[in-house]
Amino acid sequence: MNGKRILLGVSGGIAAYKVIELVRMLRQAGSRIDVVMTAAAEQFVTPLTFETLTRQPVRRDVFQQWTEAEAGHVTLAEKADIMVIAPATANTLAKLAHGLADDMLTVSALACPSPVLVAPAMDHHMYLNSATQANLETLRSRGIHVVGPDQGELASGIIGQGRLVAPDHLFGSIRSILGQSGPLAGKHVVVSAGATREPLDPIRFISNRSSGRMGYAIAQALVDAGARTSLISAATHLDPPVGATVEQVESAADMHKAVTEAATDADALIMSAAVGDYAAREVSAEKVKKDDDDLTIELTRTVDILATTERPGLIKIGFAAETANLTEYAKAKLVSKGVQLLIANDARQAMGSDDNQAFFFRPGHEPEELPLMSKHDLARRIVDELVRLVEIRSTGEGN
Ligand SMILES: Cc1cc2nc3c(=O)[nH]c(=O)nc-3n(C[C@H](O)[C@H](O)[C@H](O)COP(=O)(O)O)c2cc1C
Structure with missing residues (x-):
């Protein structure tokens, strides 16, 4: 993990706060983390939290003025060793399955030549909805790694499938995917x-x-x-x-x-x-x-x-x-x-x-x-x- 570049896409789910722990683990392992957030994600966690932990600016706007060093809207995606989308909302999964690119997260996912991992997290019924299931199947068939969700108590109070996998499991999944090209x-x-x-x-x-x-x-x-x-x-x-x-x-x-x-x-x-x-x-x-x-x-x-x-x-x-x-x-x-x-x-x-x-x-x-x-x-x-x-x-x- 040391020296690896992780592009973390955070979408607007209640579990967004849990990836703060993932960022800490990745930092400890010596990885560089760049974060892109959807507008909805900012309703749950502030960019400042990720900026403080990663010591990198959070990217949210495709149309921002890019400096020469930053190069442009697809540079982070091109430089990443892996893109991790966690939590991945039902909405973001649907956009990814259809190849939409209307924010920094989805633009980056389309432009990323390295492995992409999505960690879905949502209400039980949203997860079981056939639209979400079909979107996940489409993503799997394209080689996207889908990790979770887990079974357990959800934000709504019901017990069901839809919990974001634990940060250490996400960390282990990232590690295992990065290892796949090993000797x-x-x-x-x-x-x-x-x-x-x-x-x-x-x-x-x-x-x-x-x-x-x-x-x-x-x-x-x-x-x-x-x-x-x-x-x-x-x-x-x-x-x-x-x-x-x-x-x-x-x-x-x-x-x-x-x-x-x-x-x-x-x-x-x-x-x-x-x-x-x-x-x-x-x-x-x-x-x-x-x-x-x-x-x-x-x-x-x-x-x-x-x-x-x-x-x-x-x-x-x-x-x-x-x-x-x-x-x-x-x-x-x-x-x-x-x-x-x-x-x-x-x-x-x-x-x-x-x-x-x-x-x-x-x-x-x-x-x-x-x-x-x-x-x-x-x-x-x-x-x-x-x-x-x-x-x-x-x-x-x-x-
Ligand atoms: C309190 C609250 C919690 C939410 N939690 C989730 C969630 O865990 N998963 C999900 O798919 N959507 C959740 N949503 C709905 C998304 O925020 C909404 O679909 C949004 O459009 C997602 O945008 P994004 O995919 O661009 O981040 C939640 C909404 C609210 C108000």
């Missing part, structure tokens, strides 16, 4: 995250301390790089990145099934989930009752998902979270799991933390020690490495 465009990558839970009885399980943060950060970095991203997630409460397909699983066996299915057409598999190595041989159908004696539970090995998932050309990346003899275990795993990259780290430092200090192990190379960095930065490094592996695979060189 992994057209590639399908499966990434696993979180800690599996191996049930003992209906209420108890064995699990581990993995938070899922590393896998979710990788999924976000994959979306940013344009990959079709399948996130197989076990036991975390994190918000998945917008643009990734998410499947929630519980046990190692569930994860094995989900990964196997998702990987049938995958270019790469990144196993960052902490999958249980052992599961109870028998899961009790009823709660195990306590008595005065000790309890022995017999455990059996689970399937090694990374080692057993095979497909011609599949690039495999794994993790080794150890508490001792890191190098020795990592080198052994590099071979036993058949991976092109193994990321080794100290489990005590990495689990549950926002940061990670890792080593990259590659077949036939000395390990590379990376500095301590955030999991998001490490995720980007891993995805850079995947891009390199994809290039090597497509040029037919060995690794």
Whole structure:
């Protein structure tokens, strides 16, 4: 998002105040935001609010005197990396569907060569009206991205569909659309995250301390790089990145099934989930009752998902979270799991933390020690490495 130019079109809906939060998020991410408003939008939010937050003048008038630097009425649209229309009123959607251009917002939308995203927000009946539905269908068929609306309580007090999607969802959608032209465009990558839970009885399980943060950060970095991203997630409460397909699983066996299915057409598999190595041989159908004696539970090995998932050309990346003899275990795993990259780290430092200090192990190379960095930065490094592996695979060189 850093350095991207976002052209934000605000039309006259009650939800206009919510995009102020979106502007703040975009600014924080380092984007430049130019705002165009309809006359009706000014009834809800003043241009001054957006001007203060974006540090750019708000454009409302097609016929204003344009300075040489501003160039003209279509310049903002031509320079934008994406145009986002939020909230998009029923009226503005109708104008867009018919190619009208009678204000700065609609002129810009027609003149914008980059992706256009609309986020409808209106009364439930206005949204369900067949005219609005037909207009949205027309826009979709022309490649316009339609995000939302959500279900919930509307300004009128009724519960229905028509709410503007939350600012963080809009932000994620913008991020995912901007990523679509990235180096992994057209590639399908499966990434696993979180800690599996191996049930003992209906209420108890064995699990581990993995938070899922590393896998979710990788999924976000994959979306940013344009990959079709399948996130197989076990036991975390994190918000998945917008643009990734998410499947929630519980046990190692569930994860094995989900990964196997998702990987049938995958270019790469990144196993960052902490999958249980052992599961109870028998899961009790009823709660195990306590008595005065000790309890022995017999455990059996689970399937090694990374080692057993095979497909011609599949690039495999794994993790080794150890508490001792890191190098020795990592080198052994590099071979036993058949991976092109193994990321080794100290489990005590990495689990549950926002940061990670890792080593990259590659077949036939000395390990590379990376500095301590955030999991998001490490995720980007891993995805850079995947891009390199994809290039090597497509040029037919060995690794
Ligand atoms: C209080 C109030 C709230 C409104 N909220 C919405 C809304 O959420 N969505 C919508 O499509 N129209 C809404 N309207 C109607 C639009 O403001 C109206 O259709 C206007 O012509 C839209 O112009 P624009 O698309 O050029 O911004 C609202 C009107 C009023 C008075």
